[in-house]
Amino acid sequence: MAVGLDDPAFKDAAEKVKTLSTKPDNATLLKLYALFKQATVGDNETDAPGMMDFTGKAKWNAWNDVKGLSREDATQQYIELATDLIARD
Secondary structure: OOOHHHOHHHHHHHHHHOOOOOOOOHHHHHHHHHHHHHHHOOOOOOOOOOOOOHHHHHHHHHHHHOOOOOHHHHHHHHHHHHHHHHHHO
């Protein structure tokens, strides 16, 4: 099974989700970000951002929360979430 950007359905969903007419809430955006990073990079092995980098810290935490999730599962979950958002748009 192709993972991340090697999966045509993932790549298509990643492009389409950028064109939503209604911006998803922050929690959903963080979930999309975390699943995208997990699917394309794998586990978060980076250092946590500083305390004053609120956006960076939120994104780092979201990605770190899916640590251990396989790239295949992250790819599938991203596609499902993005497809749902696109369908509701």
